[in-house]
Amino acid sequence: MSKTIGGSFIIDDIDFNRVVTPEDFTEEQRMIGQTTEDFVAGEVVPHEEEVEKLNYALSVSLLRKAGELGLLGADVPEAYGGLSLDKISSTLINEKLTKASSFALTLGAHVGIGTLPIVYFGNEEQKRRYLPPLASGEKIAAYCLTEPSSGSDALGAKTTAVLSEDGTHYVLNGTKQFITNAGFADVFIVYAKVNGTDFSTFIVERTMEGVSIGPEEKKMGIKGSSTCPLILEDVQVPAENLLWEVGKGHLIAFNILNIGRFKLAAGCLGASKDAIEYASKYANGRSQFGRKISSFPLIGAKLADMNIRTFVLESMVYRTAGLFDEGLAEVGHGSENAGYQSAKAIAEYALECSINKVFGSETLDFVADEGVQIHGGYGFIQEYRIERIYRDSRINRIFEGTNEINRLLIPGTLIKRAMKGELPLMQKAMALQSDLLSLVPGQLFEGALEQETHLLAMAKKVFLMAGAGAVQKYQMKLEQEQEILSGLADIMIEVFAMESALLRAKKLMARSGEAKSRLAVEMTTVFVHESFDRIEARAKQSLAAMESGDMLRTQLSVLKKLARRTAVDSIALKRSIGSRVIEAEKYVL
Structure with missing residues (x-):
């Protein structure tokens, strides 16, 4: 079986047997998830108020306890004290920590x-x-890329590294900003420019002379995590602490950001499930006008929307983790450069990492916001956990590259891959012209998810039409048309999301039958139709920016043909979904 090519989902049909879903977890993977839940419930939650007060000693102590359980070594090879777990397992750890x-x-x-x-x-x-x-947690690490004057423009960093005359060490000078764990970290991964030009990476230790930590930032959320500047003043870093090679820092940074983006999405998934649990329990316990507020249809609709988006995110996250494991299976793990090969295997899905990051962070923002709304005035009170989830969620759209940057990366990466001949993107777009002439309108769909499968295929055609038009019109100047690129990114995100949900629902139907898969089918149906509405709107916006007059009318006519569909009763579907959430008082599938 050939490896899935990153970004190919936008032009290829995918067999549901090729995707990993949570229903495929092994017993060992489930045990790892349970171990993480038990650690959080037993060791962290009883001390959460003290953690939120930024107790360094407590945080370090908890990290070491996590290390004893193996939770810090999931991605570390066994030869170096880790567990070398598969990516599904390490993703479960991330999700269950929330x-x-x-x-x-x-x-x-x-x-x-x-x-x-x-x-x-x-x-x-x-x-x-x-x-x-x-x-083991004996030492704590921090990652130092951002600077006071360079956030999204990471390569604009001003921290410098100068090699000493005898070649034994580099002298580092500069300041890094917003460094998580800086208050108590022992090891810092620092990016600096050798001789002011060659972006490179160094392992810096806290005990090195000239290393100092600035004051804690006073943040809106995530108050229990340390966030400080790292100040480097004539720090002599041994030459052997150069990571990889001079001038290769950008490759390290971008590869690590890919993983960071994906892990962030897994965290957003866990937090979304938590928010659903708190909101549904509150709705069942709160009465107004003589009845539980969970009995009001609008509350049920909110919980349904929260559950639907979380289901879709869950489907995306574990599909992507499965892609990682698929790619990593080809790595020679005993070879000298196995680490770099592993990073390269994950980088194959850089585009999917950005998609997960954007969708995940925006899903959590939506779910947290609706959770506060269900709580009413109590949602604004710190005594209720939903208030903290709401505040903590906001940073995720900024972390690991802002969502705006990631939206530019998604189509940009796809086009670069096509230009290198790695994806037949333009060939598919050219073939679409003849397909449009033979497209049969007004098809009837009777079986479960048949129309939704058709809509997914049409959504991919909409992307090809809009994307090819943008490439042809703007050519090398396309990167300057950020609104167009963002619109194309939104279509790609929607396609990956709806396809992930659809493939999972089909896999469930094949395994358990339609009756037992009803909830997944209902959620997928609602999401695909609402997603297609958003895709159509983005495509109209892009086409109107690129064309005018008769050409625009022709393009909009083609779009209308592709978008023809029969509406579904989403109100009834959401009532059914919402009732399941209310009954279970948690995220359900």
Whole structure:
């Protein structure tokens, strides 16, 4: 079976047997998830108020307890003290940590962007020296890319590294901003420009002379995680602490950001499930006008929407984790450059990582906001957990590259892949012209998800039509048309989302029958139709920007032909979905 090519979902049909869903988890994977839940419930939740007060000693102590359970070593090879788990398992750990609130970020930054640069790009000596204590929690890691004057423009960093005359060390100078875990980290992954030009990566230790930490930032949310500046003043970093090679820092940064974006989406999934649980329980316990507010249809509709989007996100996250494992299966894990090969295998799905990050962070924002609304005035009170979820959620649209940057990356990455001949994007777009002439309107669909399957195919054609038009009109100047690129990104995000839900629902039907898969079918049906509405709106906006007069009318006529469909009764479907959430008082499938 050939490996799935990153970005190919937008032009290819996918067999549902090829995707990983939560229903495929092994017993071992479920146990890892349960171990994480038990750790959070037993060790973190009883101390959460103290964690939120930014107790360094407590955070470090909890990290070490997590290390004893193996939760810090999921992605670390066994040879260096880790567990070398598959990506499904490490994703489950990320998802299940969310009830730990800010501590989930503390742990996530350590095991992800803090440790993985050494896992993937460290040499043998660096791995043997740093990975065992990082996997155990003996040492804590932090990732230092952002600077006061460079956030999204990471390569505009001003921190410098100058090699000493005898070649034994580099002298680093500069300031890094918004560094998670900085208050108590022992090891810092620092990006600096060698001789002011070559973007490179260094392993810096807290004990090195000239390293200092600025004051804690006073943040809107995630108050229990440490966020400080890192100040480097003539820090002498041994030459052997250069990570990989001079001038290769951008490759390390971008590869690690891919993983960070995906792990963020997994965290958003867990937090969305938490918000549904708190909101549904509150709705069942709160009475107004002589009845539980959960009995009011508009409350049920909110819970239905929250559950639907979370179901779709869950389908996307584990589909993507499955892609990682598929790609990593080809890596020679005993080879000298296995780490770099692993990073490259994950980078194959950089586009999907950005899609997960955008959809995940915006799903959590929506779910948290609706959760507060269901709580009414109590949702604004700190005594209720939903208030913290709401505040904590906001940073996710900024972390790991803003959603705006990621929206530019999604179509930009696809087009670059097509230009390199890795994807037959333009060939598919040219073939679409003849397809449009033979497209049969007014088809009848009777079986479960038949119309939704058709709509997915039409959504891909809409993207090809709008995308090909943008490439032809703007050519090399397309990157300057950010509104068009963002619109194309939104269509791609919607397509990946609706396809992930559709494939999962079909897989469930094949395995358990339509009756037992009813909820998944209902949620998929609602999402696909609402998603297609958004796709059509984005396409109209893009076409109107690119064309005018008769050409625009022709294009809109083609779009109308592609978008022809029979409306579904989403009110009845959402009442059915909402009633299941209210009954279970949690996220349901």
